[in-house]
Amino acid sequence: MLILYSYPELFGVADNNGYGLKVFAYLKIAGVPFEHRHILDASAAPRGQLPYIVDGSEIVGDSDAIIAHVARRYGADLDSQLTDMQRKLGLMLRRTLDDLYWVMSYSRWKDDAFWPAFSAALLAQHPSLSMADLERARSFNANRYYFQGIGRFEPRDAYARGIADLQAIASFIPDDGFLFGEQPSSADAALYGFIANIYFYPIETPLRQCVMEERRLVHHCEAVHAMAMG
Incomplete structure (x- = not known):
């Protein structure tokens, strides 16, 4: 299963960072199953930045790159109808x-x-x-x-x-x-x-x-x- 690593939640929001929450929302709306792991130490992340995903043997960082990967891998492209x-x-x-x-x-x-x-x-x-x-x-x-x-x-x-x-x-x-x-x-x-x-x-x-x-x-x-x- 795809694993999303991002910062912890706060005030009932699933990630207290806009980029991680963006990916969380995309995965939820697109209906892609995932496990959400909250971390603070970004040293193991690509370029030392959160969020990132582990999807099988692939590790993908950067919120836009993650969304592009999910759209391609899972056929979950929320932008498919856009001009x-x-x-x-x-x-x-x-x-x-x-x-x-x-x-x-x-x-x-x-x-x-x-x-x-x-x-x-x-x-x-x-x-x-x-x-x-x-x-x-x-x-x-x-x-x-x-x-x-x-x-x-x-x-x-x-x-x-x-x-x-x-x-x-x-x-x-x-x-x-x-x-x-x-x-x-x-x-x-x-x-x-x-x-x-x-x-x-x-x-x-x-x-x-x-x-x-x-x-x-x-x-x-x-x-x-x-x-x-x-």
Whole structure:
């Protein structure tokens, strides 16, 4: 059976990282059986990043590569009915989510206003963790943010960037159905992976405040969540 390795759950969300949750949702919606193993140490993962899958003798990292593998191997292509333009729009959406990722992560690990609530939630849900573990991870992430660039932003400016991403995405969601029709696609799984990791977290960051104000983001997130967790 296919095994998905990804970060642990938090606040009832199956993975507290948008990329792992994206793969989880895709597998669930596509009806592909899998075992989900939650880990924190990514040293054994391809390129040292989660999520990754083990499928027989194959090990596949990167969320988009995993989805492509699943679509090919299991005939579970949620994008089979999309037009070429819709596929390209899906790619643009995923790239916008890549930008949003950094602001989301910044809100958890860097911003002193929200770090206490986030770290306390991790410690409460995962007793094997210690505060020393989290402080090491926080220091590691601070270096990542600095070299990526978001770590050089003041919080107000960082959140302005993420809010602009969220508002642009919200304008793209139809009033009814999913992004490209009545059935969800890989783009819907990707969007859910990130929005659920904001919406279901009871930590009132500016990103969550924005999501709560965008009815279409909330509706879409709840619809995909029901399919993925049902």
